[in-house]
Amino acid sequence: MTANMDGTAVAVRGLRKSYGEKVVLDGVDLTVAEGTTLALLGPNGAGKTTMVQILSTLIRADEGDMRVAGRDVRAEPDAVRAAIGVTGQFSAVDKLLTGEENLLLMADLHHLGRREGRRRAAELLERLDLVEAGRKAATTYSGGMQRRLDLAMTLVGEPRVIFLDEPTTGLDPRSRRGLWQIIRELVAGGVTIFLTTQYLEEADQLADRIALLDQGRLVAEGTPDELKRRIPGGHVSLRFTDPTELDLAARTLGLTGGDEETLVLQVPHDGGVHSLRALLARLDDASIEVETLTVHTPDLDDVFLALTDKKQANEKMEAVR
Structure with a gap:
């Protein structure tokens, strides 16, 4: 896939989504540059996973203009799917298959030829340090190995934009840092990462920019250092x-x-x-x-607590009035 002329991987304007009277996303505007990592943070129920599901064409928005990898999410969903990869909170690995078989299955789904599929599987097993485990059933893998295999399956189609929805949940610190290094290498190779995470250290380590989502609205956006400077206490x-x-x-x-x-x-x-x-x-x-x-200096924990608490306090004051 060729790069976009304006260097934008994800562009969102006026994104809205509701379920009945429950507003999940309320007029979100967001831009992510190619070859960078955007970390979307927010409390549970803020709308992070819903936003990922909309941008990856899994569910439809109520309103908004959204482009991913230069393609219109509403009008060109197939083209968007061809350009992206998605790794969700829960592994998509078939544990009854070996690591290699999982990758070959993905190669078939991407309509790669037999020889190309085997070449791609071997390349990804080596790249994600799974060569030795490649012929073993995935049910024998540790949590960290399963997450690496899950990411390898996402990479079979060589996506230019990858949505990682809380990819290191449940991993031990060593496995988490190993996955961080893989993400850094992907970005260095020009891939765009759209990351949601509950680990603020993870966002601080990986993100070029951070967007803070609270109750369906973006309440802050900037580099990690810019957001930290907004909080008193240094x-x-x-x-x-x-x-x-x-x-x-x-x-x-x-x-x-x-x-x-x-x-x-x-x-x-x-x-x-x-x-x-x-x-x-x-x-x-x-x-x-x-x-x-x-x-x-204030850290992202301070930013998260100060900005989300401030928004909730303001809304309570408005309700009293």
């Missing part, structure tokens, strides 16, 4: 060798004082290199010696 912890230096630093920086027991002063800070240099320059100009320095 600071620098300065530890001193004696109370005199601690007091002098507090007065120099216009703060109310530090912890005299631990000799630590917390300075509000955005975590940026430029402002950190400026802080150290002020201390140096005042001849203040700092024993240790630690930068604390």
Whole structure:
């Protein structure tokens, strides 16, 4: 499949979906660039899986314009399916078949010739470190191996856009990190990843951009660092060798004082290199010696809790009015 001229892998405008009176997606706009990873985050019931199902043509939207891999999701569903891969929360592996047989079955579904199917299966077994297990029944695989085989099955059709719906749920940390590396390699090869996950560390590690979905609406979007900077609470912890230096630093920086027991002063800070240099320059100009320095910045857990809680609080206030 050729790349889109505008470099966009997924484009969504005004996406809406309801089930009866329950609004699941409420006017979502989202763009994902080719060769990048977009992590869609949100609480349970926010609409993440519904959005993946719509974009992968499994269910229909009520309203909205959606294009995936340059194809109109409504008007060209077959073309969209030919360009994408989907790995859901639950493995699609047939556990009664061997790993190789699962891949050959997918090759048949993609109408690959016998020789090409075997070549592709062998290539993917090697790529996902499943060569030794390839002739064993998938029922003998560990959870991590089954997820790798599931992804290998998705890759048989060489998709340019892959939807990964909570792909590492239930995996141990080692298996999870192994799958992360495979995802990074796919993106480095030009594949676009549309990822939903409940693991905020996973989003932080993998995503070029993050979109936060809450109650069917996008409440925030940006790079991981951009979103973290939106949340207050970042600071620098300065530890001193004696109370005199601690007091002098507090007065120099216009703060109310530090912890005299631990000799630590917390300075509000955005975590940026430029402002950190400026802080150290002020201390140096005042001849203040700092024993240790630690930068604390908000993480995605803080972003998730602050932005979703804020939206819910605002809606409760509107209901009262």
